[in-house]
Amino acid sequence: MNYQIIKDVNILKEFIEWLPDLEEGETYYVGLLARGKYAEGDIIKSDKQQLKRFTSRKEDLFYKIWQLECPVGAYTQKGTPIPQESLAIYVMPNPRSMYDATFSGLTTLAKCIQHQKRTHNPHQEVMNEIQRSKSRSCFVDFDIDYKEAGYEQFLRPWIIERVGNTANVKIIETRGGYHVLVDPSTVEEPFKKNWYQELAKHPHTDQTGDLLIPVPGCTQGEFIPRFV
Numbered sequence: 001m002n003y004q005i006i007k008d009v010n011i012l013k014e015f016i017e018w019l020p021d022l023e024e025g026e027t028y029y030v031g032l033l034a035r036g037k038y039a040e041g042d043i044i045k046s047d048k049q050q051l052k053r054f055t056s057r058k059e060d061l062f063y064k065i066w067q068l069e070c071p072v073g074a075y076t077q078k079g080t081p082i083p084q085e086s087l088a089i090y091v092m093p094n095p096r097s098m099y100d101a102t103f104s105g106l107t108t109l110a111k112c113i114q115h116q117k118r119t120h121n122p123h124q125e126v127m128n129e130i131q132r133s134k135s136r137s138c139f140v141d142f143d144i145d146y147k148e149a150g151y152e153q154f155l156r157p158w159i160i161e162r163v164g165n166t167a168n169v170k171i172i173e174t175r176g177g178y179h180v181l182v183d184p185s186t187v188e189e190p191f192k193k194n195w196y197q198e199l200a201k202h203p204h205t206d207q208t209g210d211l212l213i214p215v216p217g218c219t220q221g222e223f224i225p226r227f228v
Contacts, residue, residue, distance in 0.1 A: 008226075094138050163187045
């Protein structure tokens with residue numbers, strides 16, 4: 001039996017198709033985590049254990065996620081198999097800049113040498129820089145940490161009132177709430193000055209900005225995130 005990362009192929013493919021096409025020197029950043037809060041008992045000692053992280057072209061993303069479905073027990077924490085229900089996979093929907101990551105990565109690695117940090121992992125240092133190196137602000141993300149049946153029917157009008165009817169807004173339902181993705185270039189003129197501050201005032205906003213989001217169609221603690 002294998003781990004199941006992809007829960008709904010159609011939802012995943014729809015999401016990948018929706019992602020912005022990459023420009024020269026750009027990539028997507030993806031991470032598979034084991035979340036302690038999704039597992040029964042205290043099998044996972046930390047809330048977020050990084051199992052795999054990688055970069056991908058848009059056209060390769062489905063297959064790279066599929067390749068994560070290895071035999072159950074292949075993911076471990078100190079020899080203990082990671083349970084299926086703890087798995088969650090995330091992506092940064094804003095493309096990452098490989099050029100910027102290369103430059104900042106060189107600086108980081110030089111500092112490691114300067115300070116004689118002999119135990120540092122250069123691969124992990126560079127992956128950290130890729131994660132940090134946003135290329136374009138295709139979306140600003142608002143993480144709404146609140147869940148109630150049908151809440152998106154209230155949430156969408158509340159957002160539209162603050163960005164305009166023609167703004168490009170996508171809402172992803174997650175295990176614990178919603179991620180609201182707004183294309184800042186499409187916010188209507190009357191709202192451009194204060195739209196970010198207004199959305200950030202939502203009483204259940206947990207984080208805002210350039211964030212990791214659960215991948216629709218894939219597992220998030222056995223929940224399937226999706227567009228709503």
